[in-house]
Amino acid sequence: MKRFFICLMVIIALIACNNEKKEPETTSETTDIQKKWWKEAVIYQIYPRSFKDTDGDGVGDLKGIIEKLDYIESLGVNMVWLNPIYSSPNADNGYDISNYREIMDEFGTMEDFDLMLNEMHKRDIKFVMDVVVNHSSDEHRWFQESRKSRDNPYRDYYHWWPAEKGEPNYRYSLFDPKGDAWKYDSITNSYYLHYFSQKQPDLNWENPKVRQEVYDIMKFWAEKGVDGFRLDAFQFVSKDTSFPPLPEGYEKDVIKYYGMGPNLHKYLKELNKEVLSQYDVFAVSEGAGSTFEDAHSLVDADRNELQMAYHFKGMDVGNSLEGYELSEFKEVYTKWDSAFAKEGWLSIFLANHDVPRMVSKFGNDSPEFRAASSKMLNTFILTMRGTPYCYYGDELGMTNIAFDSISQYQDIVAKNGYEKTINEGGDIEQYMTELKFLSRDNGRTPMQWDDSEHAGFTTGTPWLPVNENYQKVNVEAENNDPNSCLNYFRDIVKLRMDNPVLVYGDYELLFTENKNVYAYTRKLNEKKMLILLNFSTENTSIEISEKLKDLKLVINNLSDVELEDSKVTLKPYQALIFSYK
Structure with missing residues (x-):
C-alpha cells in the first residue's frame, strides 16, 4: 500500500463507519413516516474561501455569498452549509478556531453574517453552521491560558500529561508529519493531545465547564437564527482519559479506540437538552461510529441526541488509482439504506471539502463523459432516501485540478504527508501521483463563474489556482445551455422537491x-x-x-x-x- 493512500485511509477510517454486518438488499414497506423539514431539504455545501471574492484578496468572503444568493436560490436548494467562518489563524483552513463568536477577517464582519443569514431566510433558504469543538486553535485564549501553569483555571480545558509520569501512550495524529498526537510543551513540562494538527489541541469534554462553553456558543448562533449545526469530528470528543496502550492491529478499526468514547451519549443528551430541544434546529455529526448500532444510537428519535447520521462508508469506495467496482458501491448504499429503513435518518453525499471532486472519483472527467457522468451522479444523490448534500461546483461538473508540484498545494495534510514521506525515505513519486488524485485541494479550487480571468472568482490572485477548464465549465456558459450540467441539476432538484x-x-x-x-x-x-x-x-x-x-x-x-x-x-x-x- 502506497504512502498517500495509507495516510488517506487512516484519516477516513478515523471518521468512518466500518460495518461488516450483512443486511438485506430490500427495505420493508415504509410505515408511520415521521416527516421533518430537515429530511426534505436539499443542502448545498459551500467552502467559503473558494466561492466568491468581492474585495480582491483572493479569498472568498461573506459578501461574495450574499452576492450569489440569487444563483443559489435558482438551484432549487433550500439549505446552505458553510465550512467554518470563525476567527482562525488558518493552520487548517478555519478548522482551527481562535474565537467562536467572531468572524474571520478574511471573510468579513458579524454585520456581513447577519445580512447573509437574513437574506437567506428571505429566500426560504435555511443555514447550517459548522461547529468545531473536538479541538480549538492553540491560539485560542483558553489554550493560551491553559499552557501558563498547571494550576491555571483553564488547565483542564485540554488534555495534559505531566512529563514526570513518563511519555504518554502513543496516539496517532492525522495531520502531524511525525504521526504522534502528543506534543511536548516545555512551559509546564507536559504533553498536550492533538488528534489533528499540533495547532489544534483537543478540548477536554470531561470538564463540565468546557461543555457549558460549547452549549453557550451554540446558543449564541441559534439566537441569531441559525437553523442547523454540523458537528465536526464530534465522535472523538469523549475519550478514555487514562489513555491506555493501543492493541496490536488497532488500525483496522481505529474508531473503536479513538471515537464513540464512554461518555459520548451522555454529552449528546446534555447538548440536546441544553440547545437542540430549545430551538427549531437539527444537528448532524461527522462520522457515525463503527457499527449500524453506533449510528442508530446517535440519531434514533427516542435517543434524544442528534437528528441525522453522516457516515463515511461510501467515501471508502474508490480510494485508489485503480478505481472501484460498482458492486461495492451498490452494496454500501443498499446496506445503509436497509439499516435505516424504519428508524433514524441518513445523509446522502458523494463529495465534500475533504475528498476529491465527485466526477473525478466516481464518474469520468474526460471531455467526452464529464457532463453525462456528472448528471448521472447528481441523479443518484437526489433520488436516494436521506438528506442530500450537494457540494458547490458539482452542479457544474467541476473536476480535480491535478497539481504537479507540492508547492501548489495548500492543504496541511498534503504538505505534512509529503514531509513524512521524505523523512521516512518513502516513494515520493508515488506519493505525488496519489496526491494528484486524492488530495483535498481538488475539491477546494475556486468556483468557476465565467470565462474571465480567474473564472470571475476574484480580481486578485486566488488562494488556490482555478482549474484550467474554467473557460468551458462555468456558471455563465452552462446557464445559457439548456442541456448543461447546471440546468439538469435544477431539474433533478425540482423533481425531488415535487x-x-x-x-x-x-x-x-x-x-x-x-x-x-x-x-x-x-x-x-x-x-x-x-x-x-x-x-x-x-x-x-x-x-x-x-x-x-x-x-x-x-x-x-x-x-x-x-x-x-x-x-x-x-x-x-x-x-x-x-x-x-
Whole structure:
C-alpha cells in the first residue's frame, strides 16, 4: 500500500463507519413516516474561501455569498452549509478556531453574517453552521491560558500529561508529519493531545465547564437564527482519559479506540437538552461510529441526541488509482439504506471539502463523459432516501485540478504527508501521483463563474489556482445551455422537491449482479419511481419486468433514449427516471 493512500485511509477510517454486518438488499414497506423539514431539504455545501471574492484578496468572503444568493436560490436548494467562518489563524483552513463568536477577517464582519443569514431566510433558504469543538486553535485564549501553569483555571480545558509520569501512550495524529498526537510543551513540562494538527489541541469534554462553553456558543448562533449545526469530528470528543496502550492491529478499526468514547451519549443528551430541544434546529455529526448500532444510537428519535447520521462508508469506495467496482458501491448504499429503513435518518453525499471532486472519483472527467457522468451522479444523490448534500461546483461538473508540484498545494495534510514521506525515505513519486488524485485541494479550487480571468472568482490572485477548464465549465456558459450540467441539476432538484416518494419512499435494489447499471425503485403508497443509472462507458441493455408503455419517462440526462417493449438500452453514463402510471 502506497504512502498517500495509507495516510488517506487512516484519516477516513478515523471518521468512518466500518460495518461488516450483512443486511438485506430490500427495505420493508415504509410505515408511520415521521416527516421533518430537515429530511426534505436539499443542502448545498459551500467552502467559503473558494466561492466568491468581492474585495480582491483572493479569498472568498461573506459578501461574495450574499452576492450569489440569487444563483443559489435558482438551484432549487433550500439549505446552505458553510465550512467554518470563525476567527482562525488558518493552520487548517478555519478548522482551527481562535474565537467562536467572531468572524474571520478574511471573510468579513458579524454585520456581513447577519445580512447573509437574513437574506437567506428571505429566500426560504435555511443555514447550517459548522461547529468545531473536538479541538480549538492553540491560539485560542483558553489554550493560551491553559499552557501558563498547571494550576491555571483553564488547565483542564485540554488534555495534559505531566512529563514526570513518563511519555504518554502513543496516539496517532492525522495531520502531524511525525504521526504522534502528543506534543511536548516545555512551559509546564507536559504533553498536550492533538488528534489533528499540533495547532489544534483537543478540548477536554470531561470538564463540565468546557461543555457549558460549547452549549453557550451554540446558543449564541441559534439566537441569531441559525437553523442547523454540523458537528465536526464530534465522535472523538469523549475519550478514555487514562489513555491506555493501543492493541496490536488497532488500525483496522481505529474508531473503536479513538471515537464513540464512554461518555459520548451522555454529552449528546446534555447538548440536546441544553440547545437542540430549545430551538427549531437539527444537528448532524461527522462520522457515525463503527457499527449500524453506533449510528442508530446517535440519531434514533427516542435517543434524544442528534437528528441525522453522516457516515463515511461510501467515501471508502474508490480510494485508489485503480478505481472501484460498482458492486461495492451498490452494496454500501443498499446496506445503509436497509439499516435505516424504519428508524433514524441518513445523509446522502458523494463529495465534500475533504475528498476529491465527485466526477473525478466516481464518474469520468474526460471531455467526452464529464457532463453525462456528472448528471448521472447528481441523479443518484437526489433520488436516494436521506438528506442530500450537494457540494458547490458539482452542479457544474467541476473536476480535480491535478497539481504537479507540492508547492501548489495548500492543504496541511498534503504538505505534512509529503514531509513524512521524505523523512521516512518513502516513494515520493508515488506519493505525488496519489496526491494528484486524492488530495483535498481538488475539491477546494475556486468556483468557476465565467470565462474571465480567474473564472470571475476574484480580481486578485486566488488562494488556490482555478482549474484550467474554467473557460468551458462555468456558471455563465452552462446557464445559457439548456442541456448543461447546471440546468439538469435544477431539474433533478425540482423533481425531488415535487415528489415525496424520492424523500420518504421505500428503496429496492434491482439487477444486483449487473456490473454497469445501478437500478432501484422508490415507492411510497401508490407512487413508485424507477431509477436506472449506467456507471460505465459501455452501452448496457436491461430487461425490466414492466412494459415501457406503462411507464412515463420523467428524467433523461442525455438527448436520446433507446426503449423497446421491456428493454432499455443505457448509453454510457446515462441516467433515466421513470414514473409508474
